[in-house]
Amino acid sequence: xSDPSHYPSPWVTGFRGRCPRCxxxxxxSGFLKVAERCPVCDLDLSKEDAGDGxxxxxxxxxxxxxxxxxxxxxxxFDWPIxxxxxxxxxxxxxxxxxxxxxAKGLLxxxxxxxxxxxxxxxxxxxxx
Numbered sequence: 001x002s003d004p005s006h007y008p009s010p011w012v013t014g015f016r017g018r019c020p021r022c023x024x025x026x027x028x029s030g031f032l033k034v035a036e037r038c039p040v041c042d043l044d045l046s047k048e049d050a051g052d053g054x055x056x057x058x059x060x061x062x063x064x065x066x067x068x069x070x071x072x073x074x075x076x077f078d079w080p081i082x083x084x085x086x087x088x089x090x091x092x093x094x095x096x097x098x099x100x101x102x103a104k105g106l107l108x109x110x111x112x113x114x115x116x117x118x119x120x121x122x123x124x125x126x127x128x
Contacts, residue, residue: 025040048111
């Protein structure tokens with residue numbers, strides 16, 4: 001099963017938080033803690049460390065959304081600053097907490113399918 005076309009879509013498995021090889025087992029054992037092994041196909045996930053690779057992109061994207069909404073509320077609707085903060089801070093918080101596990105899962109799945117790693121070498125060893 002070394003041909004990437006045999007694996008489930010990394011977009012689907014990453015966003016669902018599932019194993020990049022079988023698409024069934026849970027990728028995380030905690031909020032952002034990657035599981036040691038896939039409980040279904042026994043893929044060793046312990047060496048995988050996507051780190052904060054997806055976070056800078058999310059900061060730019062979610063920050064832009066938050067600032068955009070803040071400017072619309074502040075300048076377009078003339079809301080008081082406390083109301084703008086009362087709406088945009090929870091919005092940014094929720095978007096961040098929802099998107100970080102999905103983006104990290106996508107990064108891990110793409111690294112698996114493309115046989116890439118953060119060190120420039122294959123992080124996953126199929127012969128485990």
